Amino acid sequence: MDLNYTAEDFAFRDEVRAFLDANLPKDLQQKVRNHKRLSKEDITRWHKIVAKQGWMATNWPVEYGGTGWTPVQRHIWEEECAHAGTPITLPFGVMMVAPVIIAFGNEAQKRHYLPRILNFDDWWCQGYSEPGAGSDLASLKTRAEREGDYYIVNGQKTWTTLAQHADMIFCLVRTDSGGRKQEGISFLLIDMHTPGITVRPIIMLDEEHEVNEVFFDNVKVPVQNLIGEENKGWTYAKYLLGHERTNIAAVGRAKRELQFLKRVATNQLKNGKPLLDDPMFAAKVANLEIELMALEITVLRVVSSDTSKRGPGPEASLLKVKGTEIQQILTELMVEAVGPYAMPFDTAYLEGEHEHSVTEDDDAAPLAAHYFNFRKTSIYGGSNEIQKNIITQMILGL
């Protein structure tokens, strides 16, 4: 039993810190730390910086341009990024579709897409969910019919994160309607600029345009955009879901947010004293902090036992449930901490159009929006109820 990083791990951490110190733009850092909205340009700028350093693909084999890091090194990278306050790495290209292309794509697909993903030349989005297929993903109905050298795609995807910026979408489409619903699904890569695609915004609780509906109306997709075999898409989708769940606990970000919460609760007064001195509020913060301490160790247990280099197995469901519970309580306590200052809603400030918010309490201004936004975390990526089903089946064997 040894809970310490090795000397090599510490050296690696120093290298990561030095890189972030020198390369994370201060304006981006401020936006992230202060819960402000990021533009397409902000996100692209950060991805290009990481790409230039060659640290984009932390989960790929070295031969394709991956970093070759150990699971512990990947964990350190994620922790340090979160601590510094970098924009998140968009998972859709590098973390999600790329492993599928590497595992099941043909040589031409690998040669074309992988370098572009490494350089962040294309903005990818994910075409999985449909209006009638959420947690029950295999019920999807979007059809792709073969006509000569093309598939003709018709249907609708939804909850498509940042599709308004996207150049490419990877889609699960139905190519066969007979048999079990998991059979007859294919995995298709579609250029978002193809005629017949319409993106319609879905405005969320916090009035942010983060997700979309994507409509496909007789969209012509070249057959060479099919990954692997026709009707085997469900297998690839499940493979992908395994990769989606690295860093799912988001412990690093939660640690940063806990510090933010404590700062806010120190500045806010209750009965003339810092709110953090109030025993009832302090108890809530302490319970949260202890759960986070436990989750950090649980993550390290999972990471350090991961010899597959494919990311965690079903125990990732534990990380997802506990991680999102912690994230949601954090946002809840932040709103509680600022009391009536949760009310003012200044979108111009959130968009970075003004330096200060309308009430000049810049810490407080984004917190209610942040709280509402984070209700998504227990729903996306397989709702927490689905995660409990996974634990039930894969770990408990019920």
Added chain:
Amino acid sequence: MDFNFTQEQQQFSDALRRWVDKDYSFEQRTKIVLSEQGVSDQAWATLTELGMTALPIPEEQGGFNGSAIDMMVVMQELGRGLVVEPYFATVLAVEFLKRTGGHEALLEQVAAGELKMACALGERQSRHEMFDIATTAQADGQDFKLNGTKTVVIHGAQADLLIVSARTSGKQRDTDGISLFAVPAGTPGVTRRDYRTIDCQRAADIDFVDVKLPASALLGKLGGGWDVLDAVSDYGVTLLCAEAIGAMDALNGATLEYLKTRQQFGIPIGKFQALQHRMAEMYMQLEQARSMATLAAVKVSSLEPEERRRTVSAAKVKIGQAMKYVGQQAIQMHGGMGVTNELPAAHHFKRLTIIEAMLGDTDHHLARFIAQPGFKKTA
């Protein structure tokens, strides 16, 4: 980074489990519990043979100098096996002797299985605050005279020697002026009222009336016992946390088995989602608790006092929450059988409930966690 137990630790664990399976079954344990003494000399002899009494003792006194992680392995198995022998009480007392030094002969006797000990710390009014001490030890020439009453002393009547906290100066709730003494149980003026506890162990209330102690009975510095008491208490908490992990492991295992075998409406009850999701939560609670028990065991002996208090209290809080959830849900899912005294599950539940009340409950440790200066530090 490595979260695995060593091969040696695994062997210890396996040996204990084999012994429990063979010689400390639920039926055999019930006989011990209902016996006059409430503990078994034969079991103690076996624990000695297996090296358990020697494990925490320094090598110079015939022990194995076991770390807190080694002890964690043992306590997990004792928790799983519902062992009611005075092992925890003795090991906690050993920690007092190790930290204060100078009692090599006693440690040798423990290692050889010849000495059982208990820690007489709590009093009627003290609740979880071990500095609240009314018992006095008055200087009497070179000697001391001990007066007072200690309550709910775990295995107090089964011990040959008691570690007693007493006030040599200061007010009742001062942390200064606390001294620690090693008191042979047979010393004139010591009276013990032995009773059963709800979790099938034993405890005693102990009166000390003009108990004459030689100067050599003093452990550590006169009036400087608090730091030792605080540190040993934290060590004890890590032992209890580990025991709780073993008990919860057993309880989760039993509940899962029950969900798979108990049939209602023609199917195993484990097919019902209302039960599945609670079982999944029990699994998550246990893993989170295991992480904290591990962290506490790794850190308890090496950290600075503030960081040690913070980590250990955090562990007791997390384990406290997990114990309550796992225990109550396990009973609920066992249905009518869960509320009988006949299943080991019921006894794991009772033990977990009592661990919550030992060496500070969840609220006590939450407040202690908050009270450490680190809690209010912001980056």
